[in-house]
Amino acid sequence: MQQKKRYMDYKKHIEQYLENSGGIITASYCRSKKIPTIYLSRLVREGILQRAAEGLYISEAGMYDAYYYFQYRFKKAVFSYETALHLLGATDKIPQDMDVTVYYSYKFNKAPLGVNIHYVNKKIHNLGVVETRTMFNNPVRVYSYERTLCDFIAHEDAMDREVYIKLVRSYAHYAKRDIHTLYEIATSMGLDAKVKTLMELVYE
Known part of the structure; x- marks a missing residue:
């Protein structure tokens, strides 16, 4: 009886989480909440969940969150360029392909389709990385x-x-703009003089 109650409590917690995540849940999330991952396997057997990848589960009614799913598979990839602007809500334009950035030594086992891959030096790969949420509320x-x-x-x-x-002109209207951070990043990338000149020309 106690075991059944524990299962129902875990199941309720998982179902509530699925409602807010577009129907996606991970084994790592369950471990962080002290939910034994065996219950995910049990929900798969019951047809409530399906295993999309190792440690990643999607409900039968779940929406396919392409951005979250991609980054779950390729954890070092950072969304960049127009894809980053779209996810930040800085543009209404929906990119046809994903733009992602990785460092030069990073290797994809198989080049993903519909993805523009940009390579940078490892020392600036994590420069300016922030976390945002997809339309399904996934980080x-x-x-x-x-x-x-x-x-x-x-x-x-x-x-x-x-x-x-x-893009350059729109930055003036971006509610969360941070000129100080812009110059810090520009300096780290060796672009400080160019960025300063451009900002003075555009916003004078």
Whole structure:
């Protein structure tokens, strides 16, 4: 009787979590809440959950959270460029492909489809990383607007000109802008002079 009550309590906790996560739950989350992961396997047998990847489970009614699922599989990847801006709510444009950044020595076992992979030196890979939430309320790691702006400036010649100009001008209206952080990141990337000149031209 006690065992059945414990199971029902765990099941209720898991179901409540699934309601707020778009139907996704991980084994690591359960361990953090002292829920034995054997109950996830039990819910799979009951048809309530399906195992999407090692340690990742999705409910039958769950929504497929592409961003969370991708980063769960490739934990070192950081969403960047237009994908970062979309996840930060800084643009209404929904990217056709994902933009992610990894360090040079990082290897994908199999190159994912529909993903633009950008490589940087390991020393700046985590520079400007922030956590935000997907539309399903799942946490993902993205580059801040400041880091994204620096990435665009660093690779200006490779960027779509219209997108580049709009990004630079839109920063003035970004509610969470942080000029101090922008210059810190720019300095770490060797872009301080270029960023300062650009900001003075745009916002004078």
